[in-house]
Every structure is written in C-alpha cells, then in structure tokens.
Amino acid sequence: MAEAHQAVGFLPSLTSDGAEVELSAPVLQEIYLSGLRSWKRHLLRFWNDFLTGVLPASPLSWLFLFSAIQLAWFLQLDPSLGLMEKIKELLPDWGGQHHGLRGVLAAALFASCLWGALVFTLHLALRLLLSYHGWLLEPHGAMSSPTKTWLALVRIFSGRHPVLFSYQRSLPRQPVPSVQDTVRKYLDSVRPVLSDEDFDGTAVLAEEFLRLQASLLQGYLRLKSWWASNYVSDWWEEFVYLRSRNSLMVNSNYYMMDFLYVTPTPLQAARAGNAVHALLLYRHRLNRQEIPPTLLMGMRPLCSAQYEKIFNTTRVPGVQKDYIRHLHDSRHVAVLHRGRFFRVGTHSRNGLLSPRALEQQFQRILDDPSPACPQEEHLAALTAAPRDMWAQVRRSLKTQAAEALEAVEGAAFFVSLDSEPAGLTKEDPAASLDAYAHALLAGQGHDRWFDKSFTLIVFSNGKLGLSVEHSWADCPISGHMWEFTLATECFQLGYLADGHCKGHPDPTLPEPQRLQWDLPEQIHPSISLALRGAKTLSENIDCHIFPFSHFGKSFIKRCHLSSDSFIQMALQLAHFRDRGRFCLTYESAMTRLFLEGRTETVRSCTREACNFVRAMENREKTDPQCLALFRVAVDKHQALLKTAMSGQGVDRHLFALYIVSRFLHLQSPFLAQVHSEQWQLSTSQIPVQQMHLFDVHNYPDYVSSGGGFGPADDHGYGVSYIFLGNDMITFHISSKKSSTKTDSHRLGQHIEDALLDIASLFQEGPHLKRQFRGLGEEVSGYRCGFVCSQTGDSETPTTSTDF
Numbered sequence: 001m002a003e004a005h006q007a008v009g010f011l012p013s014l015t016s017d018g019a020e021v022e023l024s025a026p027v028l029q030e031i032y033l034s035g036l037r038s039w040k041r042h043l044l045r046f047w048n049d050f051l052t053g054v055l056p057a058s059p060l061s062w063l064f065l066f067s068a069i070q071l072a073w074f075l076q077l078d079p080s081l082g083l084m085e086k087i088k089e090l091l092p093d094w095g096g097q098h099h100g101l102r103g104v105l106a107a108a109l110f111a112s113c114l115w116g117a118l119v120f121t122l123h124l125a126l127r128l129l130l131s132y133h134g135w136l137l138e139p140h141g142a143m144s145s146p147t148k149t150w151l152a153l154v155r156i157f158s159g160r161h162p163v164l165f166s167y168q169r170s171l172p173r174q175p176v177p178s179v180q181d182t183v184r185k186y187l188d189s190v191r192p193v194l195s196d197e198d199f200d201g202t203a204v205l206a207e208e209f210l211r212l213q214a215s216l217l218q219g220y221l222r223l224k225s226w227w228a229s230n231y232v233s234d235w236w237e238e239f240v241y242l243r244s245r246n247s248l249m250v251n252s253n254y255y256m257m258d259f260l261y262v263t264p265t266p267l268q269a270a271r272a273g274n275a276v277h278a279l280l281l282y283r284h285r286l287n288r289q290e291i292p293p294t295l296l297m298g299m300r301p302l303c304s305a306q307y308e309k310i311f312n313t314t315r316v317p318g319v320q321k322d323y324i325r326h327l328h329d330s331r332h333v334a335v336l337h338r339g340r341f342f343r344v345g346t347h348s349r350n351g352l353l354s355p356r357a358l359e360q361q362f363q364r365i366l367d368d369p370s371p372a373c374p375q376e377e378h379l380a381a382l383t384a385a386p387r388d389m390w391a392q393v394r395r396s397l398k399t400q401a402a403e404a405l406e407a408v409e410g411a412a413f414f415v416s417l418d419s420e421p422a423g424l425t426k427e428d429p430a431a432s433l434d435a436y437a438h439a440l441l442a443g444q445g446h447d448r449w450f451d452k453s454f455t456l457i458v459f460s461n462g463k464l465g466l467s468v469e470h471s472w473a474d475c476p477i478s479g480h481m482w483e484f485t486l487a488t489e490c491f492q493l494g495y496l497a498d499g500h501c502k503g504h505p506d507p508t509l510p511e512p513q514r515l516q517w518d519l520p521e522q523i524h525p526s527i528s529l530a531l532r533g534a535k536t537l538s539e540n541i542d543c544h545i546f547p548f549s550h551f552g553k554s555f556i557k558r559c560h561l562s563s564d565s566f567i568q569m570a571l572q573l574a575h576f577r578d579r580g581r582f583c584l585t586y587e588s589a590m591t592r593l594f595l596e597g598r599t600e601t602v603r604s605c606t607r608e609a610c611n612f613v614r615a616m617e618n619r620e621k622t623d624p625q626c627l628a629l630f631r632v633a634v635d636k637h638q639a640l641l642k643t644a645m646s647g648q649g650v651d652r653h654l655f656a657l658y659i660v661s662r663f664l665h666l667q668s669p670f671l672a673q674v675h676s677e678q679w680q681l682s683t684s685q686i687p688v689q690q691m692h693l694f695d696v697h698n699y700p701d702y703v704s705s706g707g708g709f710g711p712a713d714d715h716g717y718g719v720s721y722i723f724l725g726n727d728m729i730t731f732h733i734s735s736k737k738s739s740t741k742t743d744s745h746r747l748g749q750h751i752e753d754a755l756l757d758i759a760s761l762f763q764e765g766p767h768l769k770r771q772f773r774g775l776g777e778e779v780s781g782y783r784c785g786f787v788c789s790q791t792g793d794s795e796t797p798t799t800s801t802d803f
Contacts, residue, residue, distance in 0.1 A: 026663070027220055027660055027663035027664055028220075028223075030663055031220065031223055031224040031227060031228070032227070034224060034227070034228040034234050034235075035224075035227035035228040035229075061115065062111060062112065062115045065111045065114065065115050066107060066108060066111040069084075069107045069110065069111050070104075070107055073103070073107060080110050083110055084103075084106045084107060084110050085106075087105075087106040087109050087110060088102050088103060088106040091105060091106065122157060123169055123170050125157055126154070126157045126158065126167075126170040127170045127171070127172055129150060129153055129154050129157060130154070130167075130170060130171060130172055130300065130301070130593075131172040132150050133593070133646040134146060134147060134150070135147045135150065135151075135297070135300075136642040136645060136646050137642055137646075151297070151299055154299045154300070155299060158299070158301075162292070162293055162301070163289040163290070163291075163292070163293070164286070164289040164290075164291045164292070164293055164304050164307060165289060165293075165304055166293060166301075167293055167301040167304075168303070168304065168305065168595065170301075171301070171303055171593075171594060171595040172593075172594055172595065173225060173229065173230065173231075173594060173595050174225070174230050174231060174232065174233075174591060174594035174595070174596075174597050174647045175225070175594075175647045175648070176218070176221050176222050176225050176231055176653065177647070177648045177649075177653050179210065179214045179215075179217075179218045179653070179657070180210065180214075181648070182650055182653045182654060183206050183209070183210055183214075185643075185650045186206070186650050186654065186674065187199075187202065187203060187206060188606075188607075189584075189603040189605075189606070189650060190202060190584070191607060192582050192605055192606065192607050192609075192610045193582050193583060193584055193605060202670075202673065205669050205670040205673060206670050208669075208670065209668055209669075209670035209671065213661065213666055213668055214657075216664075216666075217657045217660045217661055217664075217666075218657070220660045220664075221653075221656055221657065221660060229595050229596045230594065230595060230596040230597060231656060232652045232653075232655065232656045233596045233597065233598050234596075235655070235656060235659050236598060236652065236655065237471060237598075238321070239659060240655075241322075241470060241471035242315075242321050242322040242323065242324070242471055243320070243321050243322075244387065245386055245387045245388050246386065246387070247384050247385060247386060247387075247533070247534070247537060248315075248383065248384065248387075248450040248451070248469060248470075249383075249384040249441075249442055249445065249448075249450055249534060249537060249538070250441060250442055250537055250538070250541055250710035251710060252469070252470045252471070253441070253450055253467055253468060253469055253470060253709075254441075254467075254468055254470060254475065254707055254708065254709035254710075255437070255440035255441050255465060255466060255467050255468070255707045255708060255709070256440075256465065256466040256468065256478065256479065256482045256704065256706070256707035257436070257437070257440065257465055257704060257705045257706060257707055258423065258463050258464040258465055258486070258704070258705070259486065259490075259701060259702055259703070259704065259705065260424060260547065260701065260703075260705035260724075260730065261424065261701040262490075262701045262702055263423060263461065263462050263463055264462070264489070264490045264494075264495055265462050265495045265499040265500075266461055266462045266499060267359075267462055267499040267500060268362070268366065268417060268458055268459070268460050268461070268462055269359045269360075269362040269363035269366055270355075270359045270462070270495060270499055270500050270501050271458055271462040271463075271464060271489075272358070272359070272362045272415065272417065272456075272458040273355040273356065273357075273358035273359030273360075273361075273362060273501045274355045274358075274359075274489035274490075274493045274495070274501055275456060275458065275464055275485060275489050276333060276346070276355075276358050276415065276456065277352070277353070277354070277355040277358055277489070277493065278484070278485045278488035278489040278492075278493060279311075279412075279413065279456065279481070279485050280346055280352055280412065281352075281488060282481055282484050282485060282488075283310070283311045283412065284352070286307060286310065286311070291307070294476075294480075294592075294689065296593075300593065302590070302592040302593060303592040303593075303594065303595055303596060303597050305595070305596050306472070306473035306474065306477045306592075306598075307473075307477060308326070309324065309326050309453060309472040309473060310453060310454075310472075310473065310477065310478070310481055311330070311412050311413060311453065312326060312327040312328070312329060312330040312410075312411075312412055312453075313325065313326045313327075313452070313453035313472055314409040314410075314451050314452055314453070315451045315452075315453075315469055315471055315472070316394075316409070316451070317387045317388075317390040317391035317394055317451070318387070318391050319388050319391045319392065320388075322387060322391075322471070324471060324472055325409065326472075327410060330410055330411055330412040331345060331346055331347045331412075332344060332345050332346055332407070332410075332411055332412065333346060333411050333412050333413055333414070333415050334407055334408040334411035334413075334414050334415065334449070334452075334515075335362070335365055335414075335415045335416075335417060335512065336380065336414070336415070336416045336417065336447060336448075336449065337365050337366065337368075337416075337417040337419075338371075338372060338377075338419060339371075339372030339376055339377025339378070339379075339446075340365075340368070340370065340371075340372045340376065340377075340514065341376070341379075341404065341407075341408065341514070341515040341517070342365050342512040342513060342514055342515060343407045343411075343512065343513040343515055344358075344361050344362070344365075344415075344512045344513075345361075345509075345510075346358070346412065348506075348509070353506075353509075354501075354503045354506075355489075355493055355501035355502065355503060356500070356501040356502065356503035356504055356505055356506075357503070357505065357506040357509060358501075359500065359501045359505075360505040360506065360509065361509065361512050362415075362417065362458075364511055364512055365417065365512055366417065368514075370514070373516075373517060373519075374519075375517075375519050375523075375524050375527050376517050376519070377446070378446040378527050378528075378530075378531045379446070379517060379519070379527060380446050380447060380448060380449050380450075381445050381446035381527060381530040381531040381533075381534045382394075382526065382527060382530045383448070383449050383450040383451045384445055384446070384448075384450055384530065384533070384534040384537070385526075385529070385530035385533060385534070386533075389526065389529075389530070390530070392526075393523050393526045393527075396520055396522065396523050397517075397519075397523070400518045400519065400520050401516075401517045401518050401519065403515075403516075404515040404516060404517050407513075407515055408449060408452075408515070409451070409452075411452070413452055413453060413454055413455070413456060414448075414449045414452040414454070414455040414456070415455070415456045415458065416443075416447055416448055416449075416455055416456070416457045416458070417458050418439070418443075418447065418457060418458065418459045418460060419460055420439075420459060420460055421459050421460050421461035421463065422435065422436045422439050422440075422459040422461065422463045422465070423436050423459070423461065423463040424436070430546070433545040433546070434543050434544050434545060436463070436465075436545070437543040437544075437545045437708055437732060437734075438538075438541060438543045439457070439459075439465070440457060440465040440466070440467060440707075441467070441541060441543060441708065441709070441710065441734070442534075442537065442538035442541055443457075443467075443538070444534075444535070444538065445531060445534025445535045445537070445538045446531055446534060448467050450467070450469060451469065452469060453468070453469055453472055454466055454467065454468045454469065454478060455467040455468075462499075464486075466478065466482055466707070474588075474590070474598055474599055475588075475684065475686060475707070476590065476592075476687060476689065479686060479687070479689060479704075479707075480689050480690065482704060483688070483689060483690045483693055483694075483704060484690065484693065486702075486704055487690070487693035487694060490702065491693075491702075539737075540736050540737050540738050541710060541734060541735075541736065541737070542734065542735045542736065542737045542742075542743070542744045542745075543708065543732070543733070543734050543744060544732075544733045544734075544744035544745050544747075544748050545705075545708070545730065545731070545732055545733075546730070546731055546733075546748050546752070547705070547724075547728055547729070547730045547731075548728065548729045548730070548731060548751075548752060548755060549727060549728045550752075550755070550756060550759070551727060551755075551759060552723055552724070552725065552726050552727040552728050552729055553723045553725075553726050553727075553729075554726035554727060555727075555759065559762050561631075561634050562634060562637075562638050562641075563723060564637075564641070564685050565633075565634040565637040565638050565641070566634065566758070567685070567721055567729070567755075568585075568587060568604045568609075568637055568683065569609055569612060569630060569633050569634060569637065569758070570751060570754040570755045570758055571585070571604070571681065571683060571719060571751065571754075572585070572604065572605060572609045572610075572612075572613055572633075573612075573613050573616055573750075573754040573757070573758070574747060574750035574751040574753070574754040575681050575717070575747070575750070576613045576617070577617075577750045577753070577754070578742075578743075578746060578747050578750050579680075579741065582605050582610055582613075583605065583679075583680040583681055583716075584603065584605060584677055584678070584679055584680065584681070585603065585604040585605040585679070585681040585682075585683060586601055586602075586603075586604075586679040586681070586682040586683065586712060587601070587602040587603075587604045587641075587683045587684065587685075588600075588601065588602075588683075588684045589601070589602045589641055589644040589645055589649070590645065591644070591645065591647055591649075591652070593645060593646070593647070594647055597647075599652075600644040600645070600647075600649035600651065600652050601644065601649060601650065601651035601652070602637070602640050602641050602644050602649070603640065603650065603651075604637060604640070604683065605681075606633065606636050606637065606640070608629070608632050608633040608635075608636040608637075609633045609636070609637070611629050611632075611633070612626065612629040612630050612632070612633040615629050616757065616758075623760070623761050626761055627761040627762065630758065630761060654671065654674050654675070655675070657671060658671040658672075658674070658675055678712075678713045678716070679712040679713060679716060680712075680713045680715060680716035680717070681716060681717055681719065682709075682711065682712040682713075682716065682717070682718050682719070683718075683719045683720065683721075684709070684719075684720045684721075685720070685721055685722070685723075686706040686707055686720055686721070686722040687722075688703065688704075688722065688723065688724075696724075696725040696726070697725075700724070700725045700727075700728075703724050703725065704722075705722065705724065705730045706720060706721070706722030706724075706730050706732060707720060707722075707732065708720045708732030708733070708734055709732075709734065710734050711734050711735050711736060711742075714736055714738070714739055715736075715739045715741045715742060716735070716742065717733060717734065717735050717742060717744070717747055718732075718733070718734040718735070719731065719732070719733050719734075719747075719751075720732045729755075731748065731751060733747055733748055733751075735747070
C-alpha cells in the first residue's frame, strides 16, 4: 500500500543529526536489543502462548498421558524404565502414609516431561514442514508428489482446532538470502529503466560492494536472524515508519471503502451504531482468539502477529522517532463531530452496548448544538503535521489537556461523524466516487485523528469508510477486520424498516462526555500552521476511482493466467502509454509465511514486460506474437512474486544491509544509490479474504470496493485494485495535481484501454475488443441502476451468508 512512499522517505530520516546519534550505537547492541524485543513480545503473551503453544497437542492430551501412566503403574508396568523411581527418590519424604502421593507426583512429573518433549518434537517437525516452499514454485494447477506428501504431513501435524496464534511457535524464521543472488536480481530489475552508461556504472558499484563490504554486513544479518524473530521487520517498522518525519496523511495512511452500490441505511447514527458494535465484536473474537488463522491452500498458516495491535493502539509522535502505544483494553471510543470531541463508553454493567444503544449515543452527539471551542475545531490537523512539530506541540497538550488527550489516544479507535454525504450518486457517478476516495484519504485535513490505528468515518448519508495508520500492520490485516465489519453490520445485525438499528434505546445511559481542551495560546499558531499544511496537501491529491466491469477474474482464469500478473502487465502498458517510458514499479507482496513477516517488493517492470509493451505498440507485431510475449511476461512476474513470498526478494535484504552499514558507519555508494531510487508507479492488490461472508453470486453488490493510498513520488502514481466477484475490478488511482506529468483520470483511461487490448489477444480476432466497447452504458463501471436501500425495503441478504 502506502509503504512505497515510506520506503523512499526513510533515507532522509537517517541523515538528520538526531538519527545519526541513534545509529552511533554498536551494531551488536542493536542486534541484541532486537532479539530482546522479540522475546519480550513472547513473554507478554505468555498465557495465550501456553494455551495455544501446545498445538498440535492439547492440555487434555497431558491428562490422557498421565492417566495412561497411572494405569500402567497400577498393572505393575513401568513405562518410564525406572525413571519414576529415581524421581520418587528425589522427592521429600513425608512419611509412610504419603508414599502413594509421592508416586502420583512422580508420575505427574514424568508425564509432564514426556508430554513437553512430545510437544517440542511436534513443534519442531511442523516448523521443518512449514519451511518447505517447493509448492510455491510449482505451475498453477499442478501439484507434484512431494508437495502432496508435504500437504498430508502438514495436515497430520497441524492439529484439529487451531486458533489465531496457534502456529506462531511453529512458523519458520525469514531466511537471509544470498547477497550475491540479491545483487544479481537487483541489477536484472534495473536494466530495463537504465541507460547502458548508467547500468554499467551501477554494475561497477555492485561489484565493488560485493568485494569490499557485502560479507561483513551479511554476517551481522545472519547473526540477527539467529537471535531475533525476524531479521528485517523491526527495522522496517522503525526506520521506514516510526522515524519518518513526514505527515501521515496521504504519505503513510491508506483508506478502505464501503459497499460501492449499496447503503444499508441513510441514518448516520444507526450506521455508526451497527459498525462500532461490529468492530467491537471483532475485537472480542480477537481477544478470545476465535478468529481462525489465515491458511494458504487451506493448510499453510500465515503469521498472525500483526493482529495484536488493531485496537487500543496509537502512534505517539516523537521529535526524532515515534513509538506505538498499545493498551490491553479500552472501553470507549473517541468521536469527532463538527470540531467537537466526545468520549462514548462502549460497555455497561451487562457488557457491550447494543447497536441501538450506541445509535442513541451517536444521535445525541449529532443533536448537540454546542459549538466547538476556539482552535478545537482544527486541533486534529496537528496529527497531519510533520511529526517533529506535532511532538513538540503534544508536550504542551499533555500538560494542559492531559485528560482529553488520554481519552483520544486511549480509545479503542477513533470515530469521525462527517457533516457531508459521500459515495456514488446517479447524477455524477465518476466525480462522486473520486470525491468519496479523497474524503477517506485526506478529508479536510482536520477531521481525522491520523495517529490512531484506524479511524471509522461515517458520512451524513450513512456511507462508511476507514482511514488506517500504516506502521502497526499492513493492509490484509485491516482488510480482514473490515470485511467482517461490513458483513456483520449489514447481514447479521441488520436494520429495521425505518433504517434504525434493531433493539430498543436505553434512556438510562449517561450523555456522551464532551472533552474539554485547555489549549494554551502558544500552540494556536502551530494549529494554524498545521491546518494550512494539511489543506495544501489535501488539495494537491488527485484521486480517481473507476469500476471496470467489462470482464474480471473469471475471464482471466479461463485464459489460464494469474489475475494479479494480468493486471500488472496491463499497468505496465498503461503507464508506458501515459508517460512514454518505463519506470521502477513497486508491488507489495506479503512475507507472512515467516514469523513476524510483513512485506516484500515485487519489481514488476521486467525486461519481459518491456518486450511485451513494445510489441503492443509496434503495429508490425501480430496478435499471436504479442500474446506469446505477454505469457512470458506473466510467467516472469509470477516467478518474482513467488520468490518474494518465499523470502528471497531483493529490497528488504538490501534495506537491512543498508541499516547495518549505517550502524557500522560504512559508506556504501551502491547501497546509497539503491535507496535513493524513486518509485513512480506504486501498486497493490487488495485481496478479498473471507469469501464465505459474502454471497457474491446472488448479491454481488455486497462486497467492499477496496481502498487506496497516495503516490510514492511527487511525479508518480499510486494504484490499487480489487477483484469484486468474478466480473468486476475496481481501481483506485492517486497522483499529485502539482505534477504536470501525471493525471489520475488519464491513467485510468489508459488502464481501461490496456485491459481491453490485452483481452482481445485471446480471441481469434479483434471482435472481443469491439464487443466490449460496443456494450455501452450497460457494462460501464458506473451503473445507473445501483441499489441504495435507504428506506430499508430493498432486498438484503440475511440468511445466505455463513458466519
């Protein structure tokens, strides 16, 4: 998602005086502290680790083993081969009358030791099995005998009822790739975008790096990989996110959208009540580990560590470096409406408030006529300011308005009740969707608290959205939560015919607490300055959303191709038509196959992709020739994606090598050049992870329309896409209006043309392209007959979704 911008921006943060001081610590000390942080996280979750750490065994298996040993002892059999007698000898002598008790204790101790050894063996076996990645490299749709055997063994060793954190102890650690392979892959990735002279210069720097510095830096990384949980993830969080001094708005935060064509209720308070209740239900399931772990192929688990900080989390600004503050629990949400802050309790003596009770509380806020206090209305703009400036102002706030600040930062999450409507409209569908995306990404610059892990945005017409802070986790985590929220609030909780939440109000609930900010005069200029900066940044963002409904995943599958690779090649063709040249392309891939893994970069602009694009622009090339080159380019992209997922990517390894070089005060021209690159095309696919929550065949409109993020470069694009059902793809495009080289709407048109041009290659002639273009308004993304169940009488799925 927005990590590409942060990956580019982390380099200047290392050159400030403050950062230099921090990096003056010995590298061995930093590696030691990384491991210490890893072990501390494990200890903080000790109880859950005990309950889930015995998987694939269970606590009941210990009781069974102990009973079996007791039975054998009763039958005068000794399964311990004399060990229990030795244990009895070591136990205190309590007298003859307690001889039987010593025997029971000896059996319990022996059973515990044997059980622990068996559990450890099972964990070790499962970790060895999960270290196998041959299945990733096999052709799509084919499965070799070793992989089938591996799947059977994983099924045997995985246990019967895993919960969210069951596999954490069994996940392998992310491997440190060979530095020679990484440099070779890097040179191969930049060859299409560099001139011969520039490439030769880069190759010379790379050779010098391998000869003089690589082995030393690699040795420190291997040491860290043995000691810490992950050799790169904690540094990635610190240097790419927490040390960045840029504004979070647009540069780091990203957004998630509501249903595209459906609004379950037009009542703002009712939608907020159901959504907040659904989010807190998700938190309840998360705390009880009732969320099943994500499994690839139904067998291969992904790391669940990022789920821990979804709720009760705030990114606290610092002068040199931010830190993430996570609370064990929080029983309120912070609400912003017309510049006024409120504290709304989420629980009563009987537990979580009902959706109708929450609706009542939000309606009280909407009906409150009191105005915002001076400067309070624009206070949240400080969270969109440069981080060092916000850190300095926050010190004054913590002294003068500690209670109000704590109510916001200590909330489960933040809720913004906007005064304007949003979403798709019949009158101007394109402009309304673009405005919707802009409102979620930036808003007005002062109506979001960007430091919170996420902000729930509820518009006046009942439309929803999410603004997410990026440092604590990546998009699939918040996306998983968002899918559950939309499905639960719409299908499970539902609404009455008049649009209100189901149930009855609770007149005994106290009024929402209005937060009082005692803002000292010396911070007023800072608020005004932050507001001007936020508005400038907000007004400079050009967002464009367009649903592509000519074809979707089903057509691509019929072509026997990867849907993601298909889109990536279309983006290469579209960008070339837009800019007339190739550029470095950033696609985010997950590395959660490993413990505490986050992301890796897939460099999608390959020589194979460039050959395909040039062929498409060459009128002398025939469709079969272009199609052959397209398949080669897709295969290359798939290989790069699988390499990245298996921990053998390029960018995270080079990033970690660069960090070690800075700790050691080694100047590496090669690494410095690598991390000065600009990503002018940053891309990401948003997966739909819980298809069982939605009935896309009967109710295709009831699926989230994805989300988006800001561009990574001032003259670049940010592009995300999501496959909705089988026959639609929604694209989210962003760029900066200040650039004369980019135009989000122009790129959107190029993407549509590129997709249709590529689709026509798979037919015997160009008739498919003509067919698509001739369908007109019926298949255009902005459907005129969209559903809006604003009166509660439209057909809504209530029983077809499996929860």
